[in-house]
Amino acid sequence: MVSAGDLAYLEEQLKRPITPLEYACFENLWSEHCSYRSTKAFLKTLPTTGENVLLGPGDDAAIVKFSDDIALAIGMESHNHPSYVDPYDGAATGVGGIVRDIISMGAKPIALMDPLYFGPITEEKNRYLLEHVVQGIGDYGNCIGVPVVRGEVRFDERYSGNPLVNVVSVGIVDPEKYLTARVKKPGNRLVLYGASTGRDGLGGASFASRDLSEDAEAEDRPCVQVGDPYTEKLLIDATLEMAATGKVVACRDLGAAGLAGASSEMSSSYGARIEADRVHLRETGMNEVEIMLAESQERMLMEVAEEDIPALAAILEKYSLQWRDIGEVLEEKRYLVTFEGNVVCDLPIDLLVEGAPGEEWASQPYSKERPYEAPEEDIKDLCLAVLSHPDVARKDWISRQYDHDVQLRTVSVAGGAGLLRLGDSALSLSCGCSPRQIELRPYEGAANTVFENAANLACVGSMPLCIVNCLNFASPVHPEIYWQLGEAVRGMGDMATAVGAPVVGGNVSLYNESDEFGTQILPTPSIGMAGKGPVLHYTLPGEGATLAIAGSSVPALGGSVLDVITGCGGPAPNLADPSILEKIRTFVRNGGFAIDISTGGLIAAIAECAPKASVTLAGMAIPALFDESPGRFLIAYTDETVAEGLDAVEIGTVGGDELLISVEGNIIRLTPQETEAALGALTSVMYTE
Template identity: 90%
Template sequence: MVSAGDLAYLEEKLKRPITPLEYACFENLWSEHCSYRSTKAFLKTLPTTGENVLLGPGDDAAIVKYSDDIALAIGMESHNHPSYVDPFDGAATGVGGIVRDIISMGAKPIALMDLLYFGQITEEKNRYLLEHVVQGIGDYGNCIGVPVVRGEVTFDRGYSGNPLVNVVCVGIVDPDKYLTARVKKPGNRLVLYGAATGRDGLGGASFASRDLSEDAEAEDRPCVQVGDPYTEKLLIDATLEMTATGKIVACRDLGAAGLAGASSEMSSSYGARIEADCVHLRENGMNEVEIMLAESQERMLMEVAKDDIPALAVIMEKYSLQWRDIGEVIEEARYIVTFEGNMVCDLPIDLLVEGAPGEAWHAEPYSHERPYQAPGGDLKDLCLSVLSHPDVARKDWISRQYDHDVQLRTVSVAGGAGLLRLGDSALALSCGCSPRHIELKPYEGAANTVYENAANLACVGSNPLCVVNCLNFASPVHPEIYWQLGEAVRGMGDMAIAIGAPVVGGNVSLYNESDEFGTRILPTPSIGMAGKGPVIRYTLPADGATLAIAGTSAPALGGSVLDIVTGCGGEAPEMADPSILEKIRLFVQNGGFAADISAGGLIAALAECAPAATVSLAGDAISALFDESSGRFLIAYADKSLAEGLDAVEIGAVGGDGLIISVSGMTIRFTLQETEAALDALTSVMYAE
């Protein structure tokens, strides 16, 4: 709802009461989801420009130069609250929405990544949510023919009652021919095309900006959109064909706040007059608020010169897409809507689109780190417990439901980054987050989240080009959450500068709390990163290869998977030094193998990359095996000269019939079957369902 303070402010500015449609427009466009009221000041501190950034934050997606004839369109969105209320449709329409953001730029979508966060997998409700979210993503992505090439899944009680579904989409477009979402000329027409408008998704933007109640599944179901991937595929093909004519002047996806959001934001450089009666409808008897605010899926709005409408109509009708001329761009900076012969909205467009007052909440630092207590128990059992934890275990049950190879660009989806062939080079994509580390040290943890994605790219020989993010946090009204948010953005920005990867776009999702479970999500600034490098197919090291650890860091077990399993506590990792990344890139480009040591520590890296090897480690066994501090890599090579300059410490060799580790005067042995069974724990749980 519009707050009493906002309502008084608006009526004072307008010198009159606001109409029901105006109220609904402000409720949605001034929501946190659309206006970033609590984060504007923080977001302005992020580095957003660079030599390859053709179009930064503020449009439906960013445009980043990849080569002389290819630019990337890249964006990231969340669909969190809808995915709790209706996990299949919530997740599916999250994919549909971010894909439309890409096609509105005139770009062909070529890849998706998903970052998912759920409550503990031991709870039936969380397994249900996971199952149906994955099904929704897979169904929609597979139907529209866009491969899912990377993903991450995190499980923690904090996400019970408030799962997070974040999706990245990447497209390609000619660097000189991309579209934008800002109108260019008064007198041009605004044409709505795609699916008909129904009542689904009403109030979606405001719904995304409030806590979930105990009755959310029943009460908020009408706020969740229902997607149709087959219509989306038609939209993709039709929009690309219309873009090729050069007759689309500007284009925007209908997402949050529906037609009201798209048409006002699109027209904010001038003004717009919309005839709500002209919108093609799926249901009879809809009023102006329903027509303008519904978030029905698979709809686009474009600016077109009046004389060009017939030529574009031929293309839309060829793809069986409905369309209507619903209004025009006007010179006066006002947003006007008429319905049934009445003026139902007449607002200064800048007040509606840019006028939301910022919110500066009270910030209060905290410290949640706990003293370290050495975990008891058998070392081998600890290793198997870490390997079988769902954060570390393989996500095969999920990835098998996604088509990775459609469009025939995919080189590899194994390891920490997905690779797609673009021209004679590879587009590298990584995504991820370390919520528990960020909860303990927001600045350092968020910085390391950016670093870890750059490390994943380095392990396939690629340089980062850009970053997109999704800032998922609990309510900023809580002083510790607002401090957490500011520190996380600061850390993210500092590391983005350090690695030379501008933050070109993103999304903010606050108020992620659940009354039903009494939970707040962990701070989760999800990262998506795109990079460029050679075409290198991910291959595990061969028998006889030397294993070594490159890079150094101060051991830290706080927030680690071992900490989750045993409650051992300890300090969280310090901010990583990114200087090693260039050396790792060159090492991999010259034929070496590298894997970033992160979730689960060295034992997880060994189990995944060298399950048959003999290894000898120095120092304390717990730190040696489970430390997750950023800045270290497990590397492998057949020729020692490849590792020159890395100051790597050799720890063993690949080969044998299992994993043998000597550390702290003891030797532990894992058969291949034991390692595989632990890493397959999540898949076993989900298939057992």
């Protein structure tokens, strides 16, 4: 809903009452989801340029140079509220929307990542949401032939009633031939193509910018789009074929705010006139507001010279895609819409697209760290409890539903990063964040999120190229949330600069709260990171390999999985030192094995890569095994010369019949069966339930 203050401001600017369509346009385009009203000031502080950035934030996707003949198109979106109301369609259309952002740049989509966040898996509703979100992502991605090569799933009670579904898509395009979503020449035509327009998804942008009510599943169902991946596949092929002709001047996906959003944002450098009557419809009796604001899926808008329409129309018709010439680019900076012979919208385009006043809320720092209290449980029991926690346990139940190998580029999806072969190099991809640590220390936690994704790339020998993000937070009207948001963006920007990874795009999702559960989500500035390195196959260390720890950190258990299980508290991790990343990259490129010590601590890292080993640790057992502070790596090697310069501390050897750990006078024995049962806990729950 347009606020009373905004309405008064608009009518003062226009010197007249606004029409119903104008009201709907402002309601959606001035929403937080589209205009970033509460975050503009923060986002301007992020580093967005670099030697490889060809096109930064502001378009459907960013373009980043990968090699002389390959550029990446990369984008990230959230589909949080729709995925609670209708998890299957909400998640599926989240995939469809971000993929269309990639193809609108003239790029071929080649990979997806899906960081996901849910309430406790012990609750039936949360299992239902997880099951159908994963199914929606898998079905849509598999049908359009784009592999999901990386993901993350986190569980916490504060996501109950408001799960987060974030999706990253990456495509490839000639660095000299990518499209943009900005019109170039007055007089050119605007052609809408793809699926017909229906009433599904009405008000989706404004829906995404408010809290979820207790009756959201019933009341907001019409705001959720319904996708058709088979039409999307046709859109991919047709758009790429049209782009190859050189006749597409500009192209934009119809996403948030539907045709009104796409046509006005696309034309903001000039102006546009849209004839709403000419839109091809799926339902009869639709009025101008429904036609312009519906968020029906699988639709695209392109700018075309009038004389080139027949050639492009022939391609669309070859793929059985409908199209309509619905308007033109204007010299005057106005946004005009006609319907049934009447002008139903006549606005200064700058006012509509860029005129939303920024909103600055009260900011209040807080402190949520608690004193550390050592757990009293048996060390072995704690090891098994951490390994079986759903944040740590294997995600086989999820990954088996995704086709990783379609398009035949995937080298590996194991370990901390997905690898795809592009020419003679590997594209490396990582995603996610550490919400509980970010809640305790927003600046350090968000900075460490960037570090940990860069660490995942370092473990496959790759350098970061760029970052995209989804800033998922609760309502900024709460002073502590607004402070949290500003600190997280500041931390993300500082570490992005430190690791050399500009933030080239993303989205903001605020108001993630649930009246039904009385919850606010954890601060979740989830990121996707792309990098470049050699083509390395992920291989676990073999018997006889030396295990060691490289890097250092101050032990801190606040926000760890152990903290969740035992309530032990403690400080959150300090800021990680990125200087170790280049040493890890060199070590891995020389044949060493590395995995960063993060979620679940050292016990999780050892169980993943060396479930049969003998290990001796110095210091106290709890921090030695369960500290998740970033900056440390578990490494393995057979030739000690490859570890020179790492100052690594040897802790043991791979091999034997079990995992044997000696620490602080404790002897911990984990049989392969015990380790496997713990790591398989999530899969067991989902298949059993």
